[in-house]
Amino acid sequence: MSxxxxxxxxxxxxxxxxxxxxxxxxxxxxAMDALLNTVSDATAMGVLTLNLxxxxxxxxxxxxxxxAPGISAISxxxxxxxxxxxxFKPEFTERDAIALVDVLSLRPSPDLDVEHELESxxxxxxxxxxxxxEDEEEREERDRLRAQxxxxxTRLVSTMRTLxxxxxxxxxxxxxxxxxxxGSVLERLLTDKSAVLGLATIRGRDxxxxxxxxxxxxxxxxxxxxxxxxxxxxxxxxxxxxxxxxGKAAFDHNDPGQxxxxxxxxxxxxAEILSSLPxxxxxxxxxxxEHHMHVDxxxxxxxxxxxxxxxxxxxxxxxDRFTELTNxxxxxxxxxxxxxxxxILHEAGTRHDPMYxxxxxxxxxxxxxxxxxxxxxxxxxxVSDNGEDPLTPVIRVVYDTAGLELxxxxxLQLAESGLRIIEVIEQDSLNTEVSDHx
Numbered sequence: 001m002s003x004x005x006x007x008x009x010x011x012x013x014x015x016x017x018x019x020x021x022x023x024x025x026x027x028x029x030x031a032m033d034a035l036l037n038t039v040s041d042a043t044a045m046g047v048l049t050l051n052l053x054x055x056x057x058x059x060x061x062x063x064x065x066x067x068a069p070g071i072s073a074i075s076x077x078x079x080x081x082x083x084x085x086x087x088f089k090p091e092f093t094e095r096d097a098i099a100l101v102d103v104l105s106l107r108p109s110p111d112l113d114v115e116h117e118l119e120s121x122x123x124x125x126x127x128x129x130x131x132x133x134e135d136e137e138e139r140e141e142r143d144r145l146r147a148q149x150x151x152x153x154t155r156l157v158s159t160m161r162t163l164x165x166x167x168x169x170x171x172x173x174x175x176x177x178x179x180x181x182x183g184s185v186l187e188r189l190l191t192d193k194s195a196v197l198g199l200a201t202i203r204g205r206d207x208x209x210x211x212x213x214x215x216x217x218x219x220x221x222x223x224x225x226x227x228x229x230x231x232x233x234x235x236x237x238x239x240x241x242x243x244x245x246x247g248k249a250a251f252d253h254n255d256p257g258q259x260x261x262x263x264x265x266x267x268x269x270x271a272e273i274l275s276s277l278p279x280x281x282x283x284x285x286x287x288x289x290e291h292h293m294h295v296d297x298x299x300x301x302x303x304x305x306x307x308x309x310x311x312x313x314x315x316x317x318x319x320d321r322f323t324e325l326t327n328x329x330x331x332x333x334x335x336x337x338x339x340x341x342x343x344i345l346h347e348a349g350t351r352h353d354p355m356y357x358x359x360x361x362x363x364x365x366x367x368x369x370x371x372x373x374x375x376x377x378x379x380x381x382x383v384s385d386n387g388e389d390p391l392t393p394v395i396r397v398v399y400d401t402a403g404l405e406l407x408x409x410x411x412l413q414l415a416e417s418g419l420r421i422i423e424v425i426e427q428d429s430l431n432t433e434v435s436d437h438x
Contacts, residue, residue: 003042004059012070080108087127099123167249182238198438201370217241219319226363240287337368
């Protein structure tokens, strides 16, 4: 093992000891003494510098193997605190060791000034350099893409509104605009899945059916992309999902007397509407007719015992159920996204096709994008990306540890933070809209 590897391993052991034992404990003293001796040996010929690049530690041009004890822990600790380079001078003393270990145990946040914290603890033989913050141009690009995505969603709502009005008035129905919108969403989904799933958290209070259809389309496309469907198949799937409830447009939503008829008849009505259009693709018609058919033979409309719904219908049924659970009708109790996934898996084999239910859960993750979560330090954030580990997603922290809303929310890589999720919160309990933070 090289001197650099020994220093990192010893630093990791000291950091762990500091978290487990008080300063007077023999194990703490032993770890600090070992760190001092290791750094002394490694700096006999001058300053020892460790560099962090793309998650790996380097000494000079040689990478320090991740399989050495503690290497990954120190790499993650430095990256979480945006430290790009860590240097040890030959004058490294016990005060420097204690200061460095203390600072690497502080909770990472945008406000953490590692250099200041080291200086305030009297460290003089530790040299740090930092990863440059995101520049203004990158922030502007991110904001531009977010605005562009929101504009796309707004156009989708407008397209669906026009389509619904055409159906309600018995006018000629043109699906060309809807097909183009599906293509735009699909292109964006294949580029940035997290951004598009963030759009699916948008809730429409006054036009809930329109927002529901759009969000079902987004979730269904996510499932189809996870399955590896070709783009032509995804385009057909997306249009089918977007139009699955088109039959509801034929009923008067302002007439309470039509509510029951709409609930029972909209699959048949939707299929009749789509069958009258010059569509070469029959999938939208089938999905409109079949999306409430359950795999155990229940659901609606009634059909022969040997009737098998189209695969797209079974996929849309799962996405439809998830959207219904997480954004229910007024007066109906809703579920948090994680509990909605659990409910869908519970219904696999009866209401849902087991394969599509499992793949849907896989595509959204244990904590789906849009989950409002509380962390172990009592801060609260929104899951903004699934990350590599399903249990440690990326969190956009929006409330601090005291429960105050942050003026500048920040992204937290949960896997590198030392924190974990302790609770998923209903967004209405905080009187907030998670879509405003994505």
